[in-house]
Amino acid sequence: MSKLTPEQIAWLREHAPGTPFAQLTDEFNRVFNQSRSRAAIVSACFYRKIGNGLSGEGLPDKGKKYRFKPGHTPVNKGVKGYVTDDPQKLANMKKTQFKKGQQAANYRPVGSISYTAKSGCLIKVQDNGAYNECWKPAGRFMWNKYHPEDPVQKTDRIIYADGNPQNLDRDNLIKLSGAEYATYTHLRGALIEKGNVDPDALQAVITLAKIRSRLRDKRKNKG
Numbered sequence: 001m002s003k004l005t006p007e008q009i010a011w012l013r014e015h016a017p018g019t020p021f022a023q024l025t026d027e028f029n030r031v032f033n034q035s036r037s038r039a040a041i042v043s044a045c046f047y048r049k050i051g052n053g054l055s056g057e058g059l060p061d062k063g064k065k066y067r068f069k070p071g072h073t074p075v076n077k078g079v080k081g082y083v084t085d086d087p088q089k090l091a092n093m094k095k096t097q098f099k100k101g102q103q104a105a106n107y108r109p110v111g112s113i114s115y116t117a118k119s120g121c122l123i124k125v126q127d128n129g130a131y132n133e134c135w136k137p138a139g140r141f142m143w144n145k146y147h148p149e150d151p152v153q154k155t156d157r158i159i160y161a162d163g164n165p166q167n168l169d170r171d172n173l174i175k176l177s178g179a180e181y182a183t184y185t186h187l188r189g190a191l192i193e194k195g196n197v198d199p200d201a202l203q204a205v206i207t208l209a210k211i212r213s214r215l216r217d218k219r220k221n222k223g
Contacts, residue, residue, distance in 0.1 A: 004044055008032060016045055016052045024052065113138060113166065121165040142168045143175055150175070157181040161202065174206060177213065184209035 004012075011031065016024055025038045045051070082093060108114070112124045114135065123138040139158035144151045152158065155178035162172055176184055187205045 009044075009048060012041075012045055012048075012050050016050050018054070019052055020054060021045075021052065113168075115166060121168075123168075138168055139165065139173055142170075143173050146170045146173065147175075153177075159184070159206075163202070176206070176209065179216065180209045180213040183212045 008028070012024070012028070015027065019027075021042050022038055025036065025041045028041060029035055081097075082089075084090060108124055110124050110126060114122045114124070116122070119135075119137075121138040122135040123141050124134055125136050125141060126134050128134070137158070139160070140152045140156075143158055152175060157176050157178065159174050159176060159181070160167060160172050161174055164172070184205060187208055188202070
């Protein structure tokens, strides 16, 4: 369907006020010999801030009298929790309420390891904050802990010598640059059977990936 012409937009501005959108759509299609849907007309008016002053599928605003007026004070203002005078209900409520300082049943202490298919191996580094502030990729975190003089950069990748991402021993972590990792994944798929990682073959692939990456960088610098 073609875009609205200036003439059609002007017509909508003139005829929309006080006209239900269903009726407005029928009249629009009749005047301009079109077959636009009600949704298309509503969208066109909304985009251009053209209102009809009506609500509820084009009906007069029947719900207006039930809305809160400006300055209205809610009846439960300042009330905490469920309001009841029944002592039995109050007693039952207190049994299931969290106590001050109570920890959740699924609380994990700092240093806990979690493994998910989506995020991989994560380690909890703090209690307070957003999820991605409390849980960090375990390999990157432990590398920075083991090698503060050579921290992981944004494009770097951490791989595992034995292929096990849950083995966070110092000697099992290997840091590759983004370019090295791209070469590594290409060579690894060709030399190592999936699910059967041979440590010697893996080390050979890593070494070859680093050599190829260095050669590629030297060619770029010469060119």
